[in-house]
Amino acid sequence: MMAATISRLEAGVSSDYIVNDGIMSIALIYVPAEHRRGGLGTRELKRLISIADERGWQIELMADGVFGVPVQSLVAWYMRHGFIVMGSYGSGARVRMIRYRAA
Numbered sequence: 001m002m003a004a005t006i007s008r009l010e011a012g013v014s015s016d017y018i019v020n021d022g023i024m025s026i027a028l029i030y031v032p033a034e035h036r037r038g039g040l041g042t043r044e045l046k047r048l049i050s051i052a053d054e055r056g057w058q059i060e061l062m063a064d065g066v067f068g069v070p071v072q073s074l075v076a077w078y079m080r081h082g083f084i085v086m087g088s089y090g091s092g093a094r095v096r097m098i099r100y101r102a103a
Contacts, residue, residue: 010041013044022101026061028101033068053102059083063095071095 016028026048031041050093052059061083063074073093076086083097 005057013040015044015048017048019057022055022057024057024059026046030067036069041077042081049099050079056101059099059102061097062088063097064093068086086100 001048007087012032014028014030018025018027029041029044029048031044048073051057061078063071063078065071065074071094075097077097078097079085081099083099086096086098088095
């Protein structure tokens, strides 16, 4: 399968991901600070997980604090949605995570 890049901006949430060879690589899920803690990011992540599960894709991402959310908080959030830690870089400033294909 060729790589496809999909971007979405809707209702205060933006997301970007790339699909290549059955792997969805989430590049971005961004919720502006004034819209956080309202479930928008969770809804977007669940939407992306649903797309991946329907197509049998694995999901990978790199959690980092680039938008001001502590990395530890991001890792815990992703883990609640079935992701596992595969490694960390830069003294934990970036954490590679993966969610395997739904069975």
